[in-house]
Amino acid sequence: MRILEHPILGKMPPRKVVKIEMEGRVLEAFEGEPIAAALTAHGICVFRYTRVRKEPRGISCAIGQCTDCVMVVNGIPNTRTCVTRVEDGMKIQRQE
Amino acid sequence: MLKEELKRRTEVVIIGGGIAGCSLAYCLAKRGITDVVLVERKELASESSGANFASVMCTMIPLRPALLPLYSRSLDAFPKLSEELGRDIGYKTPRLNALTEEAYEAGEKYVKQFEELGFGNGFRMLAKNEINGMEPNMVLAPHGILDLRGGQVNPLYYTTALGDKARELGVKVYENTEVVGIRCEKGHVRLIATDRGEIESTYVVNACGAWAPRIGAMVGLRIPIETLKCQVVVSEKLTETYVHSGSITPISYLLADMDQSEGRMHCFGLYKQLKKGELLIGITEEPGNDKWVTFEAMEALARKAIKIIPKIKDQNVHIISSYANLYAVTPDRHAILGPVDGLQGFIMNCGYNDYGIGTGYGAAEFLAEMILNDEKSFPIEELRFSRFSSYH
Amino acid sequence: MRDQTAKDEASAIVICRCEEITRGEIVDAIRRGARSIAAVKRRTSAGMGLCHGRTCTRLIAEILREEVGIPMEELKPATVRPPVRPILVSAFEEEG
């Protein structure tokens, strides 16, 4: 859910919209925001399933330290989505 | 933390908790000799045995026949050890050595030599380009030697499993305990002094790898071991198999494959993929006695890896770690094993150069039998310390 | 009975999120002889993953303290090795 109105931060300023593709689904995102934020705004919270135990994982630290939110971004696996910004046409996949 | 009280008297003291010391502790315990103490300055596998390339390679260049019995016994043990120790030691075969057209004949001769030494069934010359079918992701020379029982183990799991099992069988393992002196009387070793107290012992084993000369000096021996610094980088876990064999040298040492890029550092291609999926990208060698990874080594290793395994670049593989270790190098590149003339009870188990993981277990079997039977010499002449008579 | 169930539940908790190593596996390494964070790492590979143990180091230290009474001031983190963030192998390629 996006926070459009905020008592301190005010109204969300207009931002350029780009399109990203998450496993075939085209999503709108704001230019410059991290992938993790864009996915969260669309209600996506499972970013990957673990290799051994096949457990779901999502955002944990949100500042690039825990590496739990990694996904395959434009073919690059293990990309930290909380610190990697969206670009128009970016392709994102869950990794195993 | 309160440390366990030291045992005051024992039959065998092993100094060093690497692959040499842990193998021997286990091989003794397995034979019922459990009145044994293993003393380690840091922790089990905290030096070179924990941070090496862990290749099991019988195909060493040049051929060193004296080491073959050690390999032979190690190779017999590897397939059974995981079960014996209750831990997966990560043994994976085979090992490949790629050979260029020019090196083919030398390779053939090499394999023939192995056959003549009764070690032939483990090797095969590959047909031209057969190697490319075995390793489709790698850019390799067209010929190759297949070493069927060579490959890899996980050095950390393997070394700690041996040490832990020895402890379970009754060996006393004292970690964070440093030997500060050794007392001898009338040509016999009598006791070791540690920073936590003294331990009397009939046998004292020097299994200290790169630090073996320090222990030697305590009993007046000059052990000619020098250190060679080696570095390796580690990739993230990969879902796909990039390297199929246990370990591979893309251009065999039969030809000098060295990047002499940065001063005295040499970069050899040596690759393997661990069971969990990480690629190990090795190795650089240079004289040195510290364990700090260098930017130069990481750069050299990465550049070479991309040439040999282009997929690393195409698939955007990341480096996630690196490590350095110290090989204990002897002048003739042979290990130093067995008793020392004139100093009864003092036993060498060191100088393994770059093959400790592959041969340490076999050597331990020989040494354990020797101690069990109270023999006064080591059966393989070329590996005795006495070959360095000028050092004694 | 209740204690056993609680114990089993505790054993199943993943401690190292990257390598998916459970508390049970760590306790087993301690039982075998591990007495430091590095020693646990050598036996289980906990802390060897993408995040370099940033999340689990502290948790492993706590387990060591609980299980064998090692005070925290004796539990140094394992050796830090470069790179502290994942970097592409191709990052080292020569320009051009």
Add this chain to the structure above:
Amino acid sequence: METYEFAVVGGGPAGMSGAIEAAKAGVQKIAIFDENPTLGGQLVKQTHKFFGGREHRAGKRGIDIASAMAKECHGLGIDVMKDTVVWGIFKGNTVALYNEGKAQRLTAKAILLATGASENNIACPGWTLPGVLGAGGIQTMMNVHRVLPGNRILMVGSGNVGLIVSYQLLQAGAKVVAVIDILPRIGGYGVHASKITRLSVPILTSHSLKEIIGKDRVEAAVIIKVDSKNKPIPGTEQRFDVDTVCLSVGLSPLAELAWMCGCKFLYVPELGGWMPCRSEKMETSVPGIYVAGDGGGIEEASTAMMTGAIAGIAVAESLGYLTKERSEELRKEKTKGLDPFRCKDFGFRRVANEKLIENIIGSKGVRE
């Protein structure tokens, strides 16, 4: 290889302060490296007003302090390299960088490690589920990126961070079902606590997190009362249907680079764990390597600005831009600025910092 006079790792309050002070004193070639796209570190998510005096930029919100400091950096001609990871420090003060998929290196006469902290965790069943986030993580998502990761939240930990983030969650339109703390009393300031109790958020002390339930994300959390020895009391479980569990259970310094440099460390739980020992000038046991901010001990953004400034002044002195006397004078001024945050209830911070200084005396940088 390019050579800098002063390389600063981390563009948060400590790093920026260090760079600014050094630049003001005349240090020539200064660079700040930060892996984020903007300077400010964790200030960029602080929507609340800061305490302290003028030197702490009190009365301003963290977000505004961040942009003001960033502007100052640019004005002083400091090279700011964003989106740049420092992934290693090698022998000879060599800083290894990673930017746009390329690895590079440079050397610096002095290096300031101002790498901040990471959040601690609680390992209970279900703690790895999507929907379990650190408090700082949630703050980043909602205050910087303006997305709410959940609607119904259980906050674990009643320290200042837990209380402030709970309030900010309410501001952003989420529901905080409760704040729990294993300790028998609220950890943070009363003023922060009353802000949320006024909005009917219960603060349950002597409660711990027992279990987080859910299949593909958090669906519920179970808490349990604990006795005076922090032992759970069976039968006192309480279940909350929540979609998010927020962990606010302390911070640990990110000191990896200092370990890599071979700095001497000491375990100081009062400051968050293993800390690099350093002089009163913030220089570690390895000459030329300085540390400041949370990466050198968990305190506050305001103290980070002061310790960063102290390091910057010391670097300027070491490079010959300040006389010993002038440097001493400036350092005393900044040290005084630490006092309000290291007194009364927080007096332990002073003691802990003194311990780190004591332990550096006589020690030399060792790269084993």
